[in-house]
Amino acid sequence: MNRRTAGLTIAGSLLSALALSAVPAAAEGTEKCYGISLAGQNDCASTGGNSCAGTSKVDFDKQAWKLVPAGTCETTMVTLPDGSTRPGSLAPIES
Amino acid sequence: MSPSPEQAAFPEAFAAALREPRSAIPARLAARPGVDPAVRFAIYRNNMAAGLGRVLADRFPVLRRLLGADFFAALTDAFIRQHPPAGPVLLEYGALFPNFVERFPPSQHLAYLADVARLEWLRHCALLAADAAPIDRAALAAQPPDVMARLRFTLHPSLAILRSPFPIVSIWRANIDPANPAVVPAGLPGENALLVRPGLVAEIHAVPASRADFVERLQAGVALGDATNLVGADLTAALAFLLSAGILTGFFPVSDDAARRSDPA
Numbered sequence: 001m002n003r004r005t006a007g008l009t010i011a012g013s014l015l016s017a018l019a020l021s022a023v024p025a026a027a028e029g030t031e032k033c034y035g036i037s038l039a040g041q042n043d044c045a046s047t048g049g050n051s052c053a054g055t056s057k058v059d060f061d062k063q064a065w066k067l068v069p070a071g072t073c074e075t076t077m078v079t080l081p082d083g084s085t086r087p088g089s090l091a092p093i094e095s
Numbered sequence: 096m097s098p099s100p101e102q103a104a105f106p107e108a109f110a111a112a113l114r115e116p117r118s119a120i121p122a123r124l125a126a127r128p129g130v131d132p133a134v135r136f137a138i139y140r141n142n143m144a145a146g147l148g149r150v151l152a153d154r155f156p157v158l159r160r161l162l163g164a165d166f167f168a169a170l171t172d173a174f175i176r177q178h179p180p181a182g183p184v185l186l187e188y189g190a191l192f193p194n195f196v197e198r199f200p201p202s203q204h205l206a207y208l209a210d211v212a213r214l215e216w217l218r219h220c221a222l223l224a225a226d227a228a229p230i231d232r233a234a235l236a237a238q239p240p241d242v243m244a245r246l247r248f249t250l251h252p253s254l255a256i257l258r259s260p261f262p263i264v265s266i267w268r269a270n271i272d273p274a275n276p277a278v279v280p281a282g283l284p285g286e287n288a289l290l291v292r293p294g295l296v297a298e299i300h301a302v303p304a305s306r307a308d309f310v311e312r313l314q315a316g317v318a319l320g321d322a323t324n325l326v327g328a329d330l331t332a333a334l335a336f337l338l339s340a341g342i343l344t345g346f347f348p349v350s351d352d353a354a355r356r357s358d359p360a
Contacts, residue, residue, distance in 0.1 A: 016335075
C-alpha cells in the first residue's frame with residue numbers, strides 16, 4: 001500500500017467515524033455563559049482580550065465564558081466591584 | 096521595628112502545635128480572661144483536622160468506602176499531620192495522598208488502593224480543568240481527504256490517562272454509588288482509565304492499552320497518519336470514540352499548520 005492509499009484509508013476511517021459517532025452527550029446539557037467567570041477561571045473566548053483558558057485578568061470579564069448547566073446562565077447574578085449586579089449572558093456582553 | 100527572634104519563631108511553633116494533637120500549646124498564647132487558651136487552641140486544632148478530613152473524604156469517596164469510615168479517618172489523620180496544606184487553596188489539597196496511601200503500612204497489602212486513589216485524584220483534577228467546546232465536525236469533514244492523515248489535533252484540557260495492573264475502573268464503578276454494597280470485583284485484568292470532562296461531569300472510560308497509546312500520541316501533537324499504526328484495524332472505532340467522548344476539541348488545518356488551530360472558541 002503506497003503512502004497515498006494509506007492516507008485515503010485513514011481519511012475513510014475518519015469520515016466513517018464522523019458518521020458513526022454521536023455529539024458528546026455531556027456537552028448537550030450545557031451552555032456558554034459570558035460575564036460570570038472570576039479572573040483566571042475563565043474557559044476560552046472567541047473575541048476580545050484573551051484567547052483561552054485561565055487567561056482572563058479581571059473578574060466577570062464580559063468576553064470570557066464558563067460552561068454552566070443549560071438554562072441557568074441568564075439567571076446567574078454576579079455582583080460587580082461597584083456593588084451593582086448583572087446577569088450572565090449567552091453572548092459576549094457589549095462594553 | 097524588626098521582630099524579635101521569639102516573634103519570628105512564633106508562626107512556625109504555632110503551625111507545628113496545630114499538627115500534633117497531643118503537643119503543648121504554643122508559648123505566649125493568650126485568651127480572654129477566665130478562658131483557658133489550651134481549650135480554645137484545641138478547638139481550633141480540631142476544626143482544622145476535621146475540615147481537612149472532610150475535604151479528603153469528599154475527594155476520595157470510593158477509597159473511603161473500600162476502607163470503611165474509621166480506617167479512612169485514621170489514614171487521613173496521619174496524612175494531614177505529615178502533609179498539611181502547602182497553600183491556602185483547598186481545591187489543590189490531596190495531590191500527595193495517593194502516594195501516601197501506597198506507603199501506609201496498615202493497608203500496604205491492598206496494592207490496588209493507591210491506584211484507586213490516583214484515579215479519584217485525576218477525576219478531581221478533571222473537574223477543575225478548563226472547559227472546551229467539542230471539535231467542529233463540519234469543518235473536519237470538509238477537509239480534503241488526501242490531507243486528513245496529516246491533521247494534528249488538540250485534545251480536551253481535562254484529558255488524563257491512568258494505566259493500572261488492577262481493574263481500577265471496574266472497582267470505581269462498583270463503589271461510587273452509595274446505594275450499592277461496597278465490593279471489589281475479583282479476577283479481572285488490569286485496566287487503563289481515560290478521564291475526560293466534556294460537559295459538567297467527569298467521565299471515566301476503560302480503554303485498551305493500544306487506544307491509550309493512540310490518544311497520548313495525538314495529544315503529543317503527532318499527525319493522525321503517524322499514530323494509526325497503534326490501533327490498526329480498530330482505527331474507525333477509536334476515532335468514533337474520540338469524537339463521541341468529547342476528547343477531540345480542535346485541529347490544525349494542514350494548509351496553515353503553523354498558525355492557530357481551526358476553532359479556538
